[in-house]
Amino acid sequence: MAVNIPHHIAIIMDGNGRWAQRRGHSRVFGHVRGSSRVKGIVREADRLGVRALTLYAFSTENWNRPPTELKVLWRLLKKYLQREVAELDRENVRFRVIGELDRLDTDVREVIDSAVERLSGNSGLQLTFALSYGARRELCRAARLFAEDCESGRRHASEMNEELFRQYLWTAELGELDSVDLVIRTSGERRVSNFLLWQAAYAEFYFTDLCWPDFEPRHLQEAIQDFSSRERRFGAVGEKAVRDPRSRSDGATIARGPVAKI
Numbered sequence: 001m002a003v004n005i006p007h008h009i010a011i012i013m014d015g016n017g018r019w020a021q022r023r024g025h026s027r028v029f030g031h032v033r034g035s036s037r038v039k040g041i042v043r044e045a046d047r048l049g050v051r052a053l054t055l056y057a058f059s060t061e062n063w064n065r066p067p068t069e070l071k072v073l074w075r076l077l078k079k080y081l082q083r084e085v086a087e088l089d090r091e092n093v094r095f096r097v098i099g100e101l102d103r104l105d106t107d108v109r110e111v112i113d114s115a116v117e118r119l120s121g122n123s124g125l126q127l128t129f130a131l132s133y134g135a136r137r138e139l140c141r142a143a144r145l146f147a148e149d150c151e152s153g154r155r156h157a158s159e160m161n162e163e164l165f166r167q168y169l170w171t172a173e174l175g176e177l178d179s180v181d182l183v184i185r186t187s188g189e190r191r192v193s194n195f196l197l198w199q200a201a202y203a204e205f206y207f208t209d210l211c212w213p214d215f216e217p218r219h220l221q222e223a224i225q226d227f228s229s230r231e232r233r234f235g236a237v238g239e240k241a242v243r244d245p246r247s248r249s250d251g252a253t254i255a256r257g258p259v260a261k262i
């Protein structure tokens with residue numbers, strides 16, 4: 001079946017705790033299982049031709065969890081990166097992180113920095129982990145940085161527009177790929193939980209009752225098939241409706257991704 005592949009998929013990997021508790025285990029066991037799912041989903045996204053994949057792994061609000069749970073989450077992140085970095089490199093994956101990274105422990109930062117550095121020359125799938133991430137923080141930070149640039153005379157308030165604002169966001173390095181085409185949330189919750197509020201302004205949303213530890217590559221395919229059947233209108237009607245606002249003035253459009261058979 002031929003489907004349009006979204007350029008940028010963002011996933012809210014939710015439901016680890018409930019998945020474990022329903023099976024009589026502690027919440028952290030769910031995180032262990034959940035973290036082992038990441039590899040297969042990254043690989044499948046890459047195989048299908050997705051260009052950017054952003055995974056919500058830890059929110060600014062998640063700092064309110066018990067210290068024991070936090071410890072496990074950061075340990076699992078370190079382990080994932082240490083274990084997978086070589087294969088990600090072989091697959092030409094570029095890795096980035098977005099969020100308030102200065103809140104992370106030094107040992108976690110070191111592992112992240114080393115993975116980012118090692119994969120920085122790659123040009124394939126743009127993989128981003130949202131860690132200690134909150135969209136409201138991101139937007140406030142952008143406003144603050146712009147205000148500082150105005151104070152120092154580098155910018156003037158009248159220059160502000162959407163194109164410039166994007167450059168102050170954590171996702172700036174993604175360039176035109178910063179806009180999310182498809183947001184997937186597992187676990188049956190139907191909310192955004194402070195994720196990519198700017199970037200997902202015109203994203204399609206896909207919710208599944210499956211908890212993250214049960215989310216397999218075939219479920220990613222199902223989400224993409226569903227996405228492929230949607231009519232994206234971007235507020236317009238008629239012929240213009242299928243045009244992504246990111247379309248360039250020369251008429252080229254990046255609204256529709258590659259067509260793949262899945």
Ligand code: IPE
Nearest residue numbers: 013014015016017018019057
């Ligand atoms: C997602 O699973 C992982 C993180 C938020 C870190 P949860 O830990 O939120 O699991 P539930 O939603 O409580 O089941």
Ligand code: IPE
Nearest residue numbers: 012013014056057058059193
């Ligand atoms: C959102 O899940 C954050 C991540 C998946 C990392 P949460 O479980 O923290 O969100 P709420 O509390 O259900 O909104």
Ligand code: MG
Nearest residue numbers: 014015016187
């Ligand atoms: Mg949750």
